[in-house]
Amino acid sequence: MHTRHAYCVCVDQNLSLKYGVLGLLAEEPLHGYEVKNRFEAMLGGTWEVNIGQIYTTLQRLERDGLVRPVGERGDRGKLQYELSESGRNAVETWLGEPDSGPQQLHEDIYVKLLLATRLVNGDLRPLLARQKRAYLQRLRDLNQLEDRARKDGRHDLARLVRGALLHTEADIKWIDELSERSIGGGTGTE
Amino acid sequence: MDRRAFRAEHWRGNGHGMTELVRLTDITKVYQGGVTGALNGVSLTVETGEFTAVMGPSGSGKSTLLNLIAGLDRPTSGNVSVGGTDLGRLSESGLARFRRDRIGFIFQFFHLLPNLTALENVLIPAQLRGRTAGDAAGRKLLSQLGIADIADRYPARLSGGQQQRVAIARALINQPALLLADEPTGALDTSSGEQVMALLAELHDEGQTIVLVTHDAKLATRHAARVISITDGRVVDDVRLETAERKAADVIRVRGEEMMR
Numbered sequence: 017m018h019t020r021h022a023y024c025v026c027v028d029q030n031l032s033l034k035y036g037v038l039g040l041l042a043e044e045p046l047h048g049y050e051v052k053n054r055f056e057a058m059l060g061g062t063w064e065v066n067i068g069q070i071y072t073t074l075q076r077l078e079r080d081g082l083v084r085p086v087g088e089r090g091d092r093g094k095l096q097y098e099l100s101e102s103g104r105n106a107v108e109t110w111l112g113e114p115d116s117g118p119q120q121l122h123e124d125i126y127v128k129l130l131l132a133t134r135l136v137n138g139d140l141r142p143l144l145a146r147q148k149r150a151y152l153q154r155l156r157d158l159n160q161l162e163d164r165a166r167k168d169g170r171h172d173l174a175r176l177v178r179g180a181l182l183h184t185e186a187d188i189k190w191i192d193e194l195s196e197r198s199i200g201g202g203t204g205t206e
Numbered sequence: 207m208d209r210r211a212f213r214a215e216h217w218r219g220n221g222h223g224m225t226e227l228v229r230l231t232d233i234t235k236v237y238q239g240g241v242t243g244a245l246n247g248v249s250l251t252v253e254t255g256e257f258t259a260v261m262g263p264s265g266s267g268k269s270t271l272l273n274l275i276a277g278l279d280r281p282t283s284g285n286v287s288v289g290g291t292d293l294g295r296l297s298e299s300g301l302a303r304f305r306r307d308r309i310g311f312i313f314q315f316f317h318l319l320p321n322l323t324a325l326e327n328v329l330i331p332a333q334l335r336g337r338t339a340g341d342a343a344g345r346k347l348l349s350q351l352g353i354a355d356i357a358d359r360y361p362a363r364l365s366g367g368q369q370q371r372v373a374i375a376r377a378l379i380n381q382p383a384l385l386l387a388d389e390p391t392g393a394l395d396t397s398s399g400e401q402v403m404a405l406l407a408e409l410h411d412e413g414q415t416i417v418l419v420t421h422d423a424k425l426a427t428r429h430a431a432r433v434i435s436i437t438d439g440r441v442v443d444d445v446r447l448e449t450a451e452r453k454a455a456d457v458i459r460v461r462g463e464e465m466m467r
Contacts, residue, residue: 032460061454148435149445155427156447157457164451180458181424188423196263196437 033065037073038082038099038107045086045098048074060165060173082106125187129194141195148191155184227384227415228252228275233284235270235439243270245281246439252417254383257410259426260419262436268419271436272386275417276309277301289383306334310377310385314392316369318361318376324348324368325357328375335380347375351405367398374405385409387418391425403429 033055040046040054052070056063074097077083082103086096099107125147132143158181165174228251235245242265252258262268273279274286277293286293289308296304305311318327328344348354351371361369370390377385387406391399407429410416420426426433427447435443 059460062458063460064455145443148443152423152427152433152445153447154457155423156431156449157452159424159428160451161454161457176460177458185424192263195442 033069033073034077035107035110037070038077038103038110041083041097041099042104042107045096047094047096049094051097058172060170060176062176077103144191144195148188148195151184151188151191155181155188158184225254226251227254227256227289228417229285229287230271230275231285231287233271233274233281233286235267235274235279236282243267244439245270245274248284248436248439248441250434250441250444252384252415254415255410255413256432257407257416257430258418258432258434259430260417260434260436261421261423261426263421266436267439268436269388272388272417272419275384276311276386277305278311306331307380308383310374310380310382312370312373312377312385312387312390314389316361316366316373316393318369318372320361323358323360324353324364324372324375327361327372328379331376331380344375344379347378348372351375365398366394367401370394370398370402371405374402378409383415385414385416387416389420390418391420391422399425 036055036058037051040051040058046054048067048070051074052065052067055065055070074083078085078097082100083097084100086098089095128143129140132140136143158177162174162177162181165171165177230248230250233245233248235243237244245267248267248271260268260271270279274281275288277286277288277296280294288304291304291308293301293304318324319330322330325341325344325348328347329340332340332343345354345357348357348371351374353368353371353375356364356368356372361372364372370393374390385406390406391402394402403425406416406418410429416430418426418430431449432444432446434441
């Protein structure tokens with residue numbers, strides 16, 4: 017089960033990297049390092065990719081006929097890629113589709129809560145209290161990040177941070193709700 | 207702002223210890239016929255210059271706490287002291303003077319008097335104090351809060367955000383040691399709410415001590431570095447958040463390495 021979970025996650029990650037790369041090439045032809053730099057700048061430092069991942073992605077996209085090299089290798093072996101017609105269609109289709117995958121609960125806290133329910137006889141209050149502090153700190157950090165993004169004129173990034181803020185707010189509401197019910201023992205299956 | 211620096215000095219020089227401004231000792235508050243809003247053994251202190259948020263579900267007692275600090279209500283037992291003054295020792299008129307001279311209070315629904323203009327509302331506390339300072343100080347304050355142009359309008363002709371700014375000006379006119387705010391953005395749209403919070407943050411930067419009651423964690427953590435959580439009349443957490451700026455990647459990961467582990 018663990019392996020399967022890890023596998024699913026990897027597929028997902030490659031998916032958004034794949035379309036991220038395709039989307040950037042839809043603007044203009046780029047070589048590998050330009051793709052990496054633009055991708056990281058677009059994500060405002062919230063996702064760092066290594067150049068190897070970019071090259072692997074570009075090779076797969078080329079194999080699938082979604083991108084093609086432009087001309088010969090330039091100085092220091094740089095090769096530019098451009099989008100093919102089917103690559104352009106793939107980006108447009110992807111942009112038009114809602115993200116309808118399963119809810120991602122990849123944080124430790126979810127597994128911790130399940131295990132703590134079994135291991136500490138249901139008294140989750142200390143765990144919940146510590147978690148709430150961590151979420152409050154995250155909210156503060158996110159608020160600062162949003163302010164910085166706005167100041168830098170990165171309104172696209174501010175929108176992304178706003179999403180993270182609202183998610184964290186929901187996490188806090190969840191913790192509050194669990195705390196208020198000061199959950200008893202049991203796995204909740206009976 | 208110089209006047210606030212002066213005020214902080216004034217409080218420090220009051221011989222009540224370091225920079226502590228508020229001290230609650232073992233407060234209980236019991237309401238007849240119900241437990242809503244009751245307090246059950248609350249002790250805490252607030253330092254001069256702090257921006258503290260008090261959070262909790264409705265009925266948890268957070269507004270009660272604010273009212274006790276403001277001298278709007280008295281505890282069933284325990285002790286409230288503000289700026290070295292033990293509120294329990296004050297008569298009703300002494301308490302009224304305390305509120306007028308040392309406390310600024312803003313409410314969710316503004317509580318402006320409808321038959322007075324914005325400026326007249328702002329000047330009420332100063333007039334109660336018997337000051338003749340008058341228009342100039344009030345207009346200056348309104349202008350600092352960005353609403354000089356609406357000074358002569360009546361509250362009914364103002365937006366919610368404008369009304370709350372007028373209420374803030376009224377709260378500040380007597381240069382209070384402590385500004386208390388009970389859900390000040392609760393009746394405002396997001397954008398006006400953010401402007402009001404930005405004003406409070408500016409006041410804090412200038413040295414104003416602020417205690418804010420809110421149920422909005424986003425707002426609480428945006429400007430207040432200290433968050434007190436109240437549930438069922440008890441303080442269940444009291445945390446001072448780290449304020450250093452962090453790298454984006456340390457705050458958000460968009461499908462980053464973390465998931466590859």
